[in-house]
Amino acid sequence: MVMNGFEFLEQFWAANxxxxxxxxxxxxxxxxxxxxxxxxxxxxxxxxxEAIDALHLRACDWLESAGFIEDAVIHALKGGDSxxxxxxVENHLHGPINQEDWRLTDRWINLLPEEARQRxxxxxxxxxLEQLRYRLGMILPLLEKAEKGLAETKHGYxxxxxxxxxxxxNTFRAxxxxxxITPEEALQNxxxxxQQVDPSAQxxxxxxxxxxxxxxxxxxxxxxxxxxxxxxxxxxxxxxxxITNRLMLSQCAAYYGEADARxxxxxxxxxxxxxxxxxxxxxxxxxxYTLGWSSYQDNRLGEAQRHFQNVFNILTSAPVxxxxxxxxxx
Numbered sequence: 001m002v003m004n005g006f007e008f009l010e011q012f013w014a015a016n017x018x019x020x021x022x023x024x025x026x027x028x029x030x031x032x033x034x035x036x037x038x039x040x041x042x043x044x045x046x047x048x049x050e051a052i053d054a055l056h057l058r059a060c061d062w063l064e065s066a067g068f069i070e071d072a073v074i075h076a077l078k079g080g081d082s083x084x085x086x087x088x089v090e091n092h093l094h095g096p097i098n099q100e101d102w103r104l105t106d107r108w109i110n111l112l113p114e115e116a117r118q119r120x121x122x123x124x125x126x127x128x129l130e131q132l133r134y135r136l137g138m139i140l141p142l143l144e145k146a147e148k149g150l151a152e153t154k155h156g157y158x159x160x161x162x163x164x165x166x167x168x169x170n171t172f173r174a175x176x177x178x179x180x181i182t183p184e185e186a187l188q189n190x191x192x193x194x195q196q197v198d199p200s201a202q203x204x205x206x207x208x209x210x211x212x213x214x215x216x217x218x219x220x221x222x223x224x225x226x227x228x229x230x231x232x233x234x235x236x237x238x239x240x241x242x243i244t245n246r247l248m249l250s251q252c253a254a255y256y257g258e259a260d261a262r263x264x265x266x267x268x269x270x271x272x273x274x275x276x277x278x279x280x281x282x283x284x285x286x287x288x289y290t291l292g293w294s295s296y297q298d299n300r301l302g303e304a305q306r307h308f309q310n311v312f313n314i315l316t317s318a319p320v321x322x323x324x325x326x327x328x329x330x
């Protein structure tokens with residue numbers, strides 16, 4: 001009689017056979033660690049290295065489909081397929097970044113050997129992480145390597161995937177427009193990026209709109225920048241998400257660039273409310289920073305100190321730029 005996995009586990013559990021339950025619902029179990037060691041010892045005695053590698057890759061496929069991305073990466077690496085591990089990371093890296101959990105994406109990338117990190121998508125992702133670390137000098141070299149890799153066409157991307165990674169590249173070229181290119185050139189990059197970026201890459205899409213609005217303000221079109229931001233906000237519906245939060249940040253950036261403390265305070269208050277509702281730490285940090293700055297300008301020093309301190313309270317997940325700019329505020 002052939003049993004499925006659930007029936008097999010049920011029989012083992014009923015017989016009290018070396019299983020330890022991990023939840024109260026009968027969904028997850030593990031073997032007793034001594035029995036697990038015995039099975040692993042038997043595995044290498046009975047199966048070849050190639051067969052064991054194949055088992056690891058089967059485990060990688062199942063874990064990825066079930067949403068256990070880090071475990072899937074580890075099994076792909078144990079199976080000797082670092083390219084498969086890199087593709088798993090590429091397929092899922094936008095999820096944590098969309099939720100502003102950029103350190104999780106960073107951890108996944110750091111599981112990979114150096115050679116595997118050279119895929120264009122992963123180079124582009126590393127540029128995103130460097131932007132959050134505020135290491136602007138690292139961004140362009142990564143983007144140039146990514147663009148060169150895409151031109152080589154050896155990584156097996158579909159046309160849609162290649163287009164989406166070019167959207168990331170064009171977005172983050174604009175990130176460094178203050179020291180390296182003009183606002184007009186930044187606008188060209190982000191307008192191109194908005195036609196390319198995958199809609200599922202919410203952080204990238206919203207970052208493109210952020211730089212689009214900020215570049216308009218920087219080239220002297222502050223009213224156009226604010227109008228664009230408001231129009232984009234009015235087109236959003238439902239619960240606040242990464243795109244909504246970044247649009248709020250773009251409005252704050254426009255008010256900040258105009259030194260409009262009153263406008264910045266009103267915008268920052270709405271932004272903090274949205275950020276707290278969505279629980280996104282990068283947005284919470286930026287919202288507190290904007291409120292700290294506007295409170296300081298109005299001589300509400302206790303309130304300013306509280307907001308700047310709130311940035312430090314989430315130091316490990318806040319963007320580095322928000323932390324650095326809160327230091328002189330304090």
